[in-house]
Structures are given as structure tokens and as C-alpha cells.
Amino acid sequence: MTRKQKRLAIIGGGMGFIVAAVLLVMFAFGQAVAYFYVPGDLGKANVQPGTRIRLGGLVETGSLKRGEGSTVTFTVTDTIATVPVRYTGILPDLFREGQGVVAEGTFAAGNTVFVADTVLAKHDETYMPKDVADRLKAQGVELSGKETIK
Amino acid sequence: MIIELGHFSLVLALAVAVVLSVIPLYGSRRRDTALMDLAPAGSVLLFLLVAASFAVLTYAHVVSDFSVLNVWQNSHSLVPLIYRLSGVWGNHEGSMLLWLLILVFFSALVAIFGRNLPDTLKVNVLVVQAWITTAFALFILLTSNPFARLSPAPGEGKDLNPVLQDLGLAIHPPLLYLGYVGFSVCFSFAVAALLEGRIDAAWARWVRPWTLAAWTCLTAGIAMGSYWAYYELGWGGWWFWDPVENASFMPWLAGTALLHSALVMEKREALKIWTLLLAILTFSLSLLGTFLVRSGVLTSVHAFATDPSRGVFILAILMIFIGGSLSLFAFRAPSLNAGGLFAPISREGALVLNNLILTVCTATVLIGTLYPLLLETLTGEKISVGAPFFNLTFGLLMIPLLVAVPFGPLLAWKRGDLLGALQRLYVAAGLSLVVALALYYRENGGPVLAILGMAMGLFLVFGAFVDLGGRAGAGKVSASVAWRRLKGLPRSAFGTALAHMGLGITVLGVVAVTTFQSEHVVEMKPGMTTEAGGYVLTFDGMREAKGPNFTEERGHFTVSRGGAAVADVWSSKRVYVAQRMPTTEAGILTFGLSQLYVSLGDHMDDGGIVVRVWWKPYILCIWGGALFMMAGGIVSLSDRRLRVGAPSRRSRPATPAMEPAE
Numbered sequence: 001m002t003r004k005q006k007r008l009a010i011i012g013g014g015m016g017f018i019v020a021a022v023l024l025v026m027f028a029f030g031q032a033v034a035y036f037y038v039p040g041d042l043g044k045a046n047v048q049p050g051t052r053i054r055l056g057g058l059v060e061t062g063s064l065k066r067g068e069g070s071t072v073t074f075t076v077t078d079t080i081a082t083v084p085v086r087y088t089g090i091l092p093d094l095f096r097e098g099q100g101v102v103a104e105g106t107f108a109a110g111n112t113v114f115v116a117d118t119v120l121a122k123h124d125e126t127y128m129p130k131d132v133a134d135r136l137k138a139q140g141v142e143l144s145g146k147e148t149i150k
Numbered sequence: 151m152i153i154e155l156g157h158f159s160l161v162l163a164l165a166v167a168v169v170l171s172v173i174p175l176y177g178s179r180r181r182d183t184a185l186m187d188l189a190p191a192g193s194v195l196l197f198l199l200v201a202a203s204f205a206v207l208t209y210a211h212v213v214s215d216f217s218v219l220n221v222w223q224n225s226h227s228l229v230p231l232i233y234r235l236s237g238v239w240g241n242h243e244g245s246m247l248l249w250l251l252i253l254v255f256f257s258a259l260v261a262i263f264g265r266n267l268p269d270t271l272k273v274n275v276l277v278v279q280a281w282i283t284t285a286f287a288l289f290i291l292l293t294s295n296p297f298a299r300l301s302p303a304p305g306e307g308k309d310l311n312p313v314l315q316d317l318g319l320a321i322h323p324p325l326l327y328l329g330y331v332g333f334s335v336c337f338s339f340a341v342a343a344l345l346e347g348r349i350d351a352a353w354a355r356w357v358r359p360w361t362l363a364a365w366t367c368l369t370a371g372i373a374m375g376s377y378w379a380y381y382e383l384g385w386g387g388w389w390f391w392d393p394v395e396n397a398s399f400m401p402w403l404a405g406t407a408l409l410h411s412a413l414v415m416e417k418r419e420a421l422k423i424w425t426l427l428l429a430i431l432t433f434s435l436s437l438l439g440t441f442l443v444r445s446g447v448l449t450s451v452h453a454f455a456t457d458p459s460r461g462v463f464i465l466a467i468l469m470i471f472i473g474g475s476l477s478l479f480a481f482r483a484p485s486l487n488a489g490g491l492f493a494p495i496s497r498e499g500a501l502v503l504n505n506l507i508l509t510v511c512t513a514t515v516l517i518g519t520l521y522p523l524l525l526e527t528l529t530g531e532k533i534s535v536g537a538p539f540f541n542l543t544f545g546l547l548m549i550p551l552l553v554a555v556p557f558g559p560l561l562a563w564k565r566g567d568l569l570g571a572l573q574r575l576y577v578a579a580g581l582s583l584v585v586a587l588a589l590y591y592r593e594n595g596g597p598v599l600a601i602l603g604m605a606m607g608l609f610l611v612f613g614a615f616v617d618l619g620g621r622a623g624a625g626k627v628s629a630s631v632a633w634r635r636l637k638g639l640p641r642s643a644f645g646t647a648l649a650h651m652g653l654g655i656t657v658l659g660v661v662a663v664t665t666f667q668s669e670h671v672v673e674m675k676p677g678m679t680t681e682a683g684g685y686v687l688t689f690d691g692m693r694e695a696k697g698p699n700f701t702e703e704r705g706h707f708t709v710s711r712g713g714a715a716v717a718d719v720w721s722s723k724r725v726y727v728a729q730r731m732p733t734t735e736a737g738i739l740t741f742g743l744s745q746l747y748v749s750l751g752d753h754m755d756d757g758g759i760v761v762r763v764w765w766k767p768y769i770l771c772i773w774g775g776a777l778f779m780m781a782g783g784i785v786s787l788s789d790r791r792l793r794v795g796a797p798s799r800r801s802r803p804a805t806p807a808m809e810p811a812e
Binding site for chain 2: 013091
């Protein structure tokens with residue numbers, strides 16, 4: 001190989017890899033990211049069954065029910081709309097009724113129950129998940145001192 | 151009074167840093183040795199001042215002086231001494247002070263151990279370090295003063311976040327910062343070289359030990375953080391692709407690339423400009439990480455408090471340093487002469503491939519980390535980019551690199567023989583496949599791709615042996631001669647082999663755990679049993695217990711195999727008194743390289759409790775591999791060539807490529 005060909009081989013290979021990476025990233029952004037919604041958004045958002053989303057809001061007081069084994073159901077609310085959530089597993093330590101929560105999962109086809117595979121409540125009790133607080137504030141929900149972000 | 155001394159010492163440090171930022175630089179332009187000599191002495195003084203300041207903050211925490219705002223917010227008189235000590239950096243202000251302390255520590259090290267460096271280079275490096283010091287000292291004093299007082303002093307503190315009350319806090323942040331901030335030295339070397347407008351193979355040799363040291367510490371810090379999250383959070387996960395984790399992972403990836411490109415530069419005088427750029431980028435990513443973690447853009451256990459002015463300040467630091475250094479680079483790089491030609495199939499070629507893949511992967515992680523922030527700022531839409539995204543992109547892109555690693559060290563510099571390397575690796579590849587199949591069979595299946603994944607990890611391990619064996623001439627010369635040769639190999643050869651082996655072990659662990667782990671969530675009452683990984687767990691019941699600053703409910707489990715009890719384990723839920731905050735303390739049992747992980751959930755109405763049991767086969771390989779990588783770094787660091795130091799420019803003008811290949 002001549003010097004020029006060598007250089008071309010290196011640059012061509014490198015470019016090929018970079019192009020592949022860019023395509024992969026674009027594909028992954030289409031497939032593997034989850035959008036964040038609060039219950040009030042869902043009416044207009046038209047979320048397809050099976051699409052992974054994050055659902056945030058407050059756990060409605062009195063809605064937590066234990067089912068078979070470790071399956072629990074609870075309702076997430078942003079005071080405008082509510083969504084029933086089903087989750088199998090251990091709820092995080094900081095999960096409380098009346099406090100902020102983020103559930104990640106999908107809607108099953110033809111069903112209004114949100115099936116979560118991950119439920120997050122933040123480590124620090126002085127704030128609720130930032131996403132949730134921002135959206136609730138935007139919707140005019142009054143947050144008590146304990147729940148606002150410092 | 152003592153507190154004010156700490157504050158004063160920090161202000162003094164800022165003043166010294168400002169002087170060091172200007173005067174020695176002027177001196178090095180004028181060739182005024184008196185002014186230039188200020189740099190090393192001043193750097194040591196700077197370290198002493200910041201250390202004094204840090205000691206004062208530590209003292210305030212140890213004696214629980216609640217008249218100090220920082221102590222009141224983050225401590226409590228009931229917190230055990232060890233967590234009062236580590237709690238010094240378990241908060242925003244303290245951790246920034248630790249950041250600064252480690253920065254000036256590295257400056258002092260350069261000042262002390264940089265005797266072999268040419269004078270102007272050394273002075274310029276210390277000047278650039280002083281610039282960074284000035285910026286961060288200002289940041290601390292203006293926006294995050296740890297010595298702010300509270301009047302009247304409250305009687306009791308608000309407590310340290312219970313998640314942080316763990317030995318992990320004592321180890322993880324200092325190690326991580328040693329790595330993170332250690333890369334500042336590489337950055338300063340790069341900027342100093344650009345200021346001087348000259349760079350050669352010797353430069354790479356001087357930078358290499360600093361890169362190695364920082365990289366080793368960062369590896370340790372990340373691995374430690376991962377293990378800490380694994381046992382403390384009670385979720386059984388060891389890596390979450392959390393933005394905060396990515397913030398430390400990106401400098402690691404870029405630093406790994408830097409480590410390898412500096413090698414090409416040192417041995418072959420090629421990739422000079424690229425290496426400079428990488429040195430700048432690596433520390434830029436450290437700064438970006440600091441911004442992400444400390445500004446409060448992200449909510450996580452690491453973001454202690456959110457204050458917009460801090461974010462803006464760090465962003466300004468970020469822009470000045472990254473923008474400034476890249477401009478300098480753009481301005482000066484074209485005047486540096488490139489050098490060193492090589493064939494695509496060669497050691498250099500392999501290292502270029504390493505750099506290409508590592509930087510592309512770093513970019514992928516960067517995009518995945520920043521995209522949600524960007525999208526939210528631009529459109530207000532909130533998305534979460536998590537594990538699915540990174541597994542798909544980063545995971546796939548790394549595969550070619552993992553396969554290529556064993557080939558790299560077998561190729562000769564300049565022009566390598568791929569077929570020859572392939573022939574030498576046949577056996578290793580075959581052996582990996584066999585062992586992977588055996589593991590697959592032993593764990594009773596899973597996706598077939600897992601076999602290839604494990605084989606890839608094993609191939610890295612066996613490939614490292616092939617490399618060492620080849621260097622010793624095993625099979626070609628008699629065993630005793632080969633042994634003698636092996637002992638005579640430079641330590642860096644062992645460093646390479648160890649690090650590559652470690653990578654393989656980590657890959658093996660990651661694939662095995664992901665494939666073979668099993669999770670059982672069951673509701674248990676005393677006397678009930680559940681099974682995981684061939685072990686039977688019997689729940690014996692709960693017991694109340696009391697710690698120094700928490701109360702806990704402990705569940706006791708007896709673990710048996712084949713009818714015979716082999717171990718027992720406690721798993722508990724704690725409530726910390728001061729903040730009424732519950733945490734989960736998982737019970738973990740180690741069997742060989744595998745672990746049984748038991749965490750408790752909620753009480754059921756009928757008296758039972760939800761128990762989550764994981765069987766995590768080969769999970770210790772993940773961190774064990776990191777230990778091997780660290781060992782590789784340390785062994786390589788002790789290589790004679792680095793220990794003795796490079797010859798100074800005076801004794802050997804225009805340093806040529808230092809050694810023939812190996």
C-alpha cells in the first residue's frame with residue numbers, strides 16, 4: 001500500500017465507525033428513551049400501549065393497596081387527572097402516600113392501568129423528584145414546605 | 151477563632167494562587183530564575199494553606215461545632231466519629247474544599263517530584279495549576295464558604311444524610327477526586343506545552359506517570375462507588391447509567407484513551423497533537439462532571455443542595471478553561487510538527503483503534519447524559535435516557551474494542567503481522583470458548599449470546615497470558631530461560647497484561663451477572679423458606695435493634711444447601727433518628743465469586759414481610775476486574791523507566807524515540 005492508501009484506509013475505517021455510532025445513537029434515541037408525563041398530560045399526549053414512559057406525580061392518599069404477594073396498586077395524581085398504577089416488587093424506602101413519585105413502565109393494550117417496573121422516590125426526604133415538582137408547580141399545585149425543592 | 155483561621159488560610163491560599171498565576175509566568179518569559187523559583191515553593195505553600203483550612207473544617211466536624219453552618223446542616227452529635235470525619239466531604243462545601251485540597255496536592259507533587267523537568271515546562275505547568283486553583287478557591291469563597299457561621303449556635307445538628315453514613319463515604323470521594331482532579335496535571339502539561347509551542351516524545355514520558363496515577367485512582371474510585379451503591383441502596387444494582395455515574399465514567403474513558411495515545415507518542419513520536427487534545431479533553435470532562443454533580447442541574451444523592459449561583463459560577467469556570475485551552479490548542483496545534491508514519495496494521499494502528507473507539511464511546515455517553523438537559527432547556531420536554539439507551543449504544547460500540555485488545559500488544563510497532571497474531575491467539579480463543587461453554591452449562595443456560603460475551607471476557611484474560619508468554623519466548627526457548635526472561639520483562643509489560651486481564655474479568659462478571667442472576671420477591675412469615683441459586687433461605691423472624699443514631703428492624707435468615715445450614719445473614723431496615731429517614735441495609739453473603747443479596751420490603755397486614763432475594767453469580771468479578779486494572783496501573787507506575795524519570799533536556803538535546811520496541 002502506498003502512503004496515501006494507508007492514510008485513506010485509516011480515515012475511511014474511522015469515519016465508518018463514527019457514522020455507525022451516530023446511526024446507532026439516533027436509533028437508540030428513537031427506541032430507548034422514556035418521556036416524562038404527569039397524569040394530566042396523558043389525555044393529549046396519546047401514548048401508545050407498550051411505549052415506555054415515566055409517570056410522575058403525587059401518590060394519592062388512601063390509594064395504596066396490597067394485592068397478591070408483593071404486587072401493589074396505587075394512584076398517581078397531579079390533582080387534574082389520576083392514573084392507576086400496578087407494580088410488583090419492593091417499593092422504595094421513601095415511598096409515601098401524599099408524596100412525590102416517579103414510576104417507569106408501560107400501558108398494556110386496551111387497559112388504563114399503568115404497569116410499572118420501576119418506582120423511584122428520591123433519597124432525600126426534603127425534596128421530591130425534581131421532574132415532578134417542576135410540573136406540579138407549573139400546574140399550580142401548592143406544594144407544602146416540606147415537599148418543595150430547596 | 152479557629153474556624154476563622156481556617157477561613158483566613160483559604161483566603162490567603164487564594165492570594166498565593168493569584169500571585170503564582172502571574173509572576174512565575176512572567177519570570178519564565180524573562181528567563182528570570184528568581185521569579186521562576188517562586189512556582190515550586192509557592193505551590194508547596196499553597197498546599198499547606200489549603201491543608202490547614204481543610205484541617206480546621208475537619209476539626210469543626212469532629213467537635214460538632216454547630217455554630218458553623220456547614221456542620222449544623224450536615225452533622226449531628228450522635229453521628230459516630232468515623233462518619234463525622236468522612237462527613238467533612240459529605241456535603242457540597244466540604245467536598246469542594248476536598249477537590250481544592252487534592253488539586254493543590256497534585257501541584258505540590260509536581261513541584262517536589264518534577265526535578266527532572268525542564269525549568270520552563272515545570273514553571274508553566276505549576277502556573278496553569280495555579281489558574282485552576284484560583285478559579286476554584288474563588289468559587290468556594292464566593293459561593294460555597296464552608297466556614298460560614300450561624301448565630302446563635304443551634305444545640306443540635308440536622309444530621310448527615312443516612313445513605314452517606316457508611317464507610318464508602320470515607321473512601322469513595324477521595325479516591326474519585328484523586329483521579330478526577332489528577333487529570334488536571336495532564337491538562338496543565340498540555341497547556342504548558344502549547345504555551346511553549348514545543349512538544350516531543352519526552353513530554354509524553356513526563357505526562358505518563360501522572361496519567362497513570364490519576365487513572366488508577368479514578369478506576370478505584372468508580373469501582374468503589376459502584377460497590378457502595380450496590381450494597382447500600384438495597385436495589386442490587388451495580389451500575390445505573392445515572393448522569394452522576396456517567397460524569398465520572400467519561401473522564402475515565404477519555405483518560406484510558408490518553409494513557410494509550412501517550413504510549414504511541416512516547417515510543418514513536420506519533421499522535422502528538424491528538425494526545426495533547428486528549429489531555430485537554432479528559433480534564434474538561436472532569437470539569438464537566440464537577441459541574442453536573444455540583445451545580446444542582448441533576449437531582450441525586452450527590453447533589454447536596456441546589457443554588458443557581460453555584461451552577462453559573464462553575465459553568466463560567468468550565469467555559470473559561472475548556473474554551474481557553476481549546477482556543478490555545480486551535481491556535482498553536484498547527485505549528486507543532488506531526489511525526490511518525492505507520493501501517494494500519496501495527497501497534498500504533500491498534501492504539502489508534504483503541505482511541506477511536508474510546509473517544510466515540512465517550513461521546514456517546516456524553517450525548518446520552520447531556521441530551522435530556524438540552525431538550526428540557528430547549529423544548530421543556532422531559533425524557534429519561536437510561537440503561538436501555540447506553541446498553542444499546544455504548545455496549546455495542548465497545549465490542550470491537552474488546553475483541554481487538556488481545557491483538558494490540560502482539561503487533562509490532564510500525565508494521566505488524568495480523569496473521570501471526572491470529573495464530574498465536576488461536577489457542578486462547580478456543581480455550582475461552584470452551585470455558586464459556588462450561589460456565590453456560592453449569593449455570594443452566596440463558597441467552598446463547600451470553601456464551602460469546604463470556605468468551606470475549608475470557609479471551610482478554612487468556613490473551614494477556616499469550617502476550618506475556620510470547621514476550622518471554624515460551625515454547626521457543628527452554629522453560630528456565632523463558633522464566634528468566636519473564637522476570638526480566640519491564641514492569642510496564644506486566645502492567646499492560648494485568649490491566650487487560652482485569653478488563654476481561656470485569657466483562658466476564660458483567661455478562662455472567664446480567665445473564666444468570668435470579669431475583670425472587672416473596673412474602674415471608676417466620677419459618678417460611680425460599681430458594682435462590684441453589685441455596686435455601688429460611689426466615690427466622692425479626693428483631694428490634696438500636697444503633698448510635700438509628701433504630702432498626704433486623705430480619706434473620708438461615709441459609710442452607712442440600713439440607714445442611716451453611717451460613718446465616720441479617721438484613722435490616724433502619725430509621726435514622728434525626729431526619730426520620732428510613733434506609734435499607736441489605737444482607738449480603740459471599741460464596742466464592744457469587745453473592746446472595748437479601749433486602750427487606752414492607753410489612754404485610756397479616757404479619758409477613760416482603761423479602762427480595764437475588765442470586766448474583768460471579769458478581770465479584772466486576773470489581774475484582776477493577777482491582778486487576780488498578781494493580782496494572784500501580785505495577786506500570788513502578789516501572790523503572792518512570793521511576794528513574796526521563797533524562798533532562800540539557801543532558802540529551804532533542805530526545806529521540808526512547809527505546810527500540812520493547
